[in-house]
Amino acid sequence: MQLFGSFAILLALVLAGYGVLAGIFGLARGDSRLIASAQRAAMAVFPVVTVAVVCLVGLILRNDFTVAYVAEHSNRALPFYYKIAVLWSGQEGSLLFWTWLLSGYAFIALLGARRKARGIAQATAPGNLAAATAGAGAAALPVPATRAATDEEEALSPRLAHRNLMPLAAVILGAIECFFLLLNNFAASPFVTLPVATPPDGNGLNPLLQYAQMVIHPPMLYLGYVGFSVPFAFCLAALIKRYPGDRWIHVTRRWTMVAWLFLTIGIVLGGNWAYRVLGWGGYWAWDPVENAAFLPWLTATAFLHSVMMQEKRGMLKVWNVWLVFATFLLAVFGDFITRTGLVASVHAFAQSDIGPWFVAFFIVALLVCGWAYFRNRDFLKSENALESTVSRESGFLFNNFILLVITFAVLWGTVFPVVSEWIEGQKIDVGRVFFDRINVPLFLFLLFLTGVGPLLAWRRTSLNSLKRNFTAPAVVGVLVAAASLLGGVRDPYPIVCFGLAGFVLTTIAMEFTRGAAVIRRRGGGGILGGWPAALTQLTLRNTRRYGGYIVHVGIILIAIGIAGSGLNQQTQGAMPYHAHMRIGPYTLVSENYTQNDNANYASNSLEVAVERGGQYVTTMYPARRFYKASNQDQSMVAIRSTPLADLYLVYAGNDPSSGDPILHAYWNPLMVWIWIGAIVTALGTLLAMLPNRRPSGGAPGGVNARAAAAPVEEVHA
Amino acid sequence: MGTGLVAAFACVFLTVMVAYFLLTGGEAQLEDSPREAELRALRERKRTIYDNLRDLHFEFLAGKLGEEDYRRGRGALEQEAAQVTRKMEGRA
Known part of the structure; x- marks a missing residue:
């Protein structure tokens, strides 16, 4: 075999x-x-x-x-x-x-x-062409000379x-x-x-990988990483061929969305695995391999926004092409640092000698991209210019700028140990503080733009439109931030984040309700004529836009979950029989201590009764396993999730003097919203990939091709 | 020896299957002429402008845009559509 x-x-x-x-x-x-x-x-x-x-x-x-x-x-x-x-x-x-x-x-x-x-x-x-030209949509168009027209x-x-x-x-x-x-x-x-000679048994699978998430996390992540090869191939092909029109960017965008969806699911599953398996109470540590997955995600996200500028207005063509190239190159870079031991990581494969292969491939890919661009850069000439800083276009530009700054910050922080080793001879890790200090304010600004962008008009937005669109969301945002402050939140970042979440969710709610109201006024919304039917019809008419809004809702929920980490609590102590520990609103009582053994591992488990206000809530079983084949031990975290907070218990080992089990308890507010937000994001992306259900072809709003073809003065007369 | 023989047969079988797949089948479809491709690109552009007009109109009806923004946006898009249509007629 x-x-x-x-x-x-x-x-x-x-x-x-x-x-x-x-x-x-x-x-x-x-x-x-x-x-x-x-x-x-x-x-x-x-x-x-x-x-x-x-x-x-x-x-x-x-x-x-x-x-x-x-x-x-x-x-x-x-x-x-x-x-x-x-x-x-x-x-x-x-x-x-x-x-x-x-x-x-x-x-x-x-x-x-x-x-x-x-x-x-x-x-x-x-035969089919004849039928098509007889259709109502085609009747409004001037009859072109070619058969395909x-x-x-x-x-x-x-x-x-x-x-x-x-x-x-x-x-x-x-x-x-x-x-x-x-x-x-x-x-x-x-x-x-x-x-x-053949050994009687193998070394076994790394215990860290023996979890359900680990069966699905790497395939999802790989489907994301690898998937970016397809939009890259189409984009490079379009550039080399100088493919006329902008429809090639649709193909590129659709494939990017597929890869982006898988990468998003992969990243979140990785975070979920880290949370449930690594036993430190967190889900993201700015580990180089986490960053490696995050980098192409950032540039792909930037592309999925800026591509609208190209599709709608024929702008940012060079920028988009390079975002697609960068996404692919960063995916290769991610694969490179994961596999070569270039940077230390809990995820990375062991040191290997395939690094030079990747470096050579990366250089060749970069040279091909550069050659294709310089040879065909006139093909990417923008058709329009930015008309105002208060416009949808500038919203996208700011969005892209912020995403790119985050990309550079993450990239720099990731490769800094390597750079420092080259320059100073020792690896210096920038640490979590660097990433948090730079990225948290940028992400908050990005959240703000998530709310602002869709409310701005293309080309230019008047002061009247600004007032009309922003008053209600701004009021809600301020009220939510004030409520957070009154509710006891003291850290400024979570307060700002909750306020922005209120702001953005209001703008999205307004988008849906205003659109559905138009459909209802026109008699749409089905036989029942109700809001749910109108909202469904609205969403299916423009799946990309409204699917995109649902993605934004998912991102906001994730942001709320992340902001909750500013309120985390943790404590640790020995837990002999009937010992008590307090964390958040809970009291933990040590009830029992058991040991198990099977062919794959031996385990120690602690039985912890959870009480709240003197009432029994549940029993949790944090454990520690020893895997026989690999001679490694691994913590099995016990988690109780509610919409308000997670109770997270880790069997941290045994006290060396007394032998009593040591329990590390965490109380993580709003954690579950990260995972719910990820599900909403995935569903929104799937929706955005569906084709629109609306008739197309004829000129809208009383405009027809003949009018549009006539001199402008005539159209406005 | 037996396993090696099975493996060798399997390799030959796989190669024959692949060769059969490679050597049978038709021709690739060639693309439009440059003139047709250019006309198609213009029609695509016009279609996009119509979509933009439709979106603009919908946003106006939804109360998202003021009268001034709507009129300005619509005028610019109609102008763009007129330019594209003239180009199409020039090339047809």
């Missing part, structure tokens, strides 16, 4: 290499057969890499400890689901997993391009862009695949056999 797996990754490399070369020659010579062959090769990479993945999983499930990777990361007693997670728990396996996801993305994109090509061919067939075909534009850019995008994706397949074959093969 390991021979077959090795052969499969070698074959995949040959296929990917052929796809790149055949694609380049096919495109250069306009040879449609060669292009088609290159695309088929690119598609074939996925099933072939799948064979390799199946082989490796098979070796893990069969406990084949002749294979070094299996012996290093698995053991016989490991439960089935964790054995699957072994695939991505080590360097070699996770690199194969990365390649598999990348080839899967390329496969889906290529399959989509094939289906789109068929759909376009059907839609533009002469129908409203129906205009709706096909993003599909056309996908189909037309796919050959070059496939070459770019193939080149990225080649890099990872080179690593899989020659630098970090998961199919290498042990040079020594």
Whole structure:
């Protein structure tokens, strides 16, 4: 099986290499057969890499400890689901997993391009064109001379862009695949056999990874990281081809949203894992590997906002292209620092020698981006200029500026230990204080912009509109901040955050209610004509906008959860039988102390009764496990979540003198809102990816193409 | 020896399958001519301007924009649409 797996990754490399070369020659010579062959090769990479993945999983499930990777990361007693997670728990396996996801993305994109090509061919067939031109939408348009010039075909534009850019995008994706397949074959093969005698059992999976979140967190994170390769490929292809129009940016945006969604889920699951597993009461420590995931998330978020400037007004084209490039490069950088031991992290894989490969790939990718940009920069000329600082455009600009400043701050803080080692000979860690001090005020300003941006008009906003839109949200914001102060919050950041949350949530509520009111006035909202139906119709008419608002609600909920950490409490002490401890509104009573043993681990568990105001609330069981295969122990945190706060108990070990169990208790207000906010964010993103349900084509609001084509004076007469 | 033989057969089978997939199938569809592509881009632009006008109108009806902002925005968009339409007619 390991021979077959090795052969499969070698074959995949040959296929990917052929796809790149055949694609380049096919495109250069306009040879449609060669292009088609290159695309088929690119598609074939996925099933072939799948064979390799199946082989490796098979070796893990069969406990084949002749294979070094299996012996290093698995053991016989490991439960089935964790054995699957072994695939991505080590360097070699996770690199194969990365390649598999990348080839899967390329496969889906290529399959989509094939289906789109068929759909376009059907839609533009002469019979269908006649039907389309007879439609009401098309009647308002001047009849163009070409056969493709129908409203129906205009709706096909993003599909056309996908189909037309796919050959070059496939070459770019193939080149990225080649890099990872080179690593899989020659630098970090998961199919290498042990040079020594086969051990009776493996070293086992790292105990930190033996959690449900860890089965799903890395795949989500990887789907995010790897997913940014697709918008990068389409964006670079559009730039190199100088693809006319702006529909290519739709394709790029949609793929970015997919990757952004996965990365968001991955980051939050990582935070949730850290919270539930690492036992320090927090979820984010500005660890270099956390930052590595956060950096492309920041630039992708910036792109998802600034892309609207390009789509609506033909502005910020250079900026957007570089945001897409930067997102991809930062994803590669993240992979690099995770795998090479460049920076110390609880997440990072051990020191390895694949660093130079990544450095070379990063440099080549950067050079290609630079070459494509300088060769085609005139193609990215802006169609409009900023007309006023009080406009939606400037809101997006500020948003992007802040996100970029945060990106640079996080990047600098992350690489500072490496830079300091180069300059001063010793690694200096900037620490959490650096990140918090710089980023917290910036994030608060970003929250403010989240509320302000949607209320500003495109081009210019008058003082009247400002008053009309901002009075109610500002009043609510101030009242919420005052209520927080009166409620006992003393730290200025949480007060400001709660106030801004009130401000932004009010602006979003206003957006929904005003829009739904228009639909109701027009008789929309279904048979019942009620608010829920009107709100549903409103959302489905413009899923991107209203899905985006729901994403903002999610982000605000996350911000509320984070602000709650300013009110955290913690205490620690020995807990002999019937001992008491006070934390937040709770009293904790030590009730029992038990020990368990199974094939995988031995555990000590403490039974803690939780009381509030003298009334019994629940019983919690913080524990500590000792994993036999890896000889490591691990804390099992007990958490009781309510909408107001989490009670978080850690079995911190035993008192060396008395042997009594030591309990570390945390009271974390509003914590659950971080996870709820993440779910809302994910749902909002999914909604934003749905197509709009509204008729398109004809000119709106009494404007038609003939009027628009006439001299401006005539239109206004 | 037996396992090695099975692995060798599996490798050959995989290679044959992949080669069959590569060597069968049609041609890739070629793109529009530059003139068609340019016209398509202009139609896309016009469609975007219509979408912008529709959004502007909706925001006005929702009470988000004052009369002044609405009129200014609509005028600018109509002007943009007129320019794009003229370009389309010039190239048709």
